């Protein structure tokens with residue numbers, strides 16, 4: 685996968701050189717490039733914003749630098765895609781890259797969307813700042829991209845960079861070979877529509893608190909049953925909205941008895 689990020693604060697994305705994502709980049713599992721939006725300005729002051737039509741507080745990001753930046757990275761992704769060894773070049777050439785715009789006015793990011801986006805050949809992230817990007821950029825971008833405004837949650841950040849860090853980590857860890865043991869992706873929160881069960885490690889007794897005896901029993905059936913029950917209990921307690929969405933049809937016979 686190829687990821688491009690466009691921002692006026694490229695240094696904000698430095699954490700993507702660390703840890704799991706950093707190693708995936710070094711191992712060639714993920715190509716990630718960060719671009720400074722000001723590179724695509726033409727005036728002496730490298731201006732990226734201006735006052736809003738219609739008045740109001742704050743500034744709006746000018747359209748032209750964004751169009752120049754997005755045209756540049758869309759081409760780069762296609763070029764890389766054409767030279768990529770893997771996959772069918774015909775399908776790679778035909779798929780438009782996905783442009784993700786972190787925004788409080790976007791569709792909600794969740795694990796299902798992370799899995800969906802992990803299947804793409806190229807993701808481009810546009811980090812808005814100030815009051816946002818001129819809306820005409822979003823409309824224009826539809827020519828070159830599949831455009832998806834995406835929200836991390838119902839709150840407002842000062843810019844898209846923090847949201848990009850979270851989404852790139854959530855998506856990147858799903859790519860083949862990135863996490864050491866792929867099995868660890870199976871039983872984590874939201875992978876099956878429920879919250880994950882509680883976990884414990886040594887010592888078995890700690891400050892007068894004992895690990896649930898079933899986990900020390902060696903009875904794998906009972907352990908699986910206890911864990912599943914804990915998933916339902918926790919989800920009902922903390923995220924009843926998820927239970928409402930949970931596809932009861934996916935319940936196995938064992939689930940029905942928890």
Ligand SMILES: COC(=O)COc1cccc(COC(=O)c2cn[nH]c2)c1
Pocket residue numbers: 785786787788811812813814815816817818819822833834835836837838839840841842843844845847
């Ligand atoms: C067309 O879209 C835009 O112009 C986006 O512009 C902005 C402006 C300010 C801040 C942000 C960052 O996103 C969030 O605040 C956000 C994302 N998730 N939850 C909150 C983005």
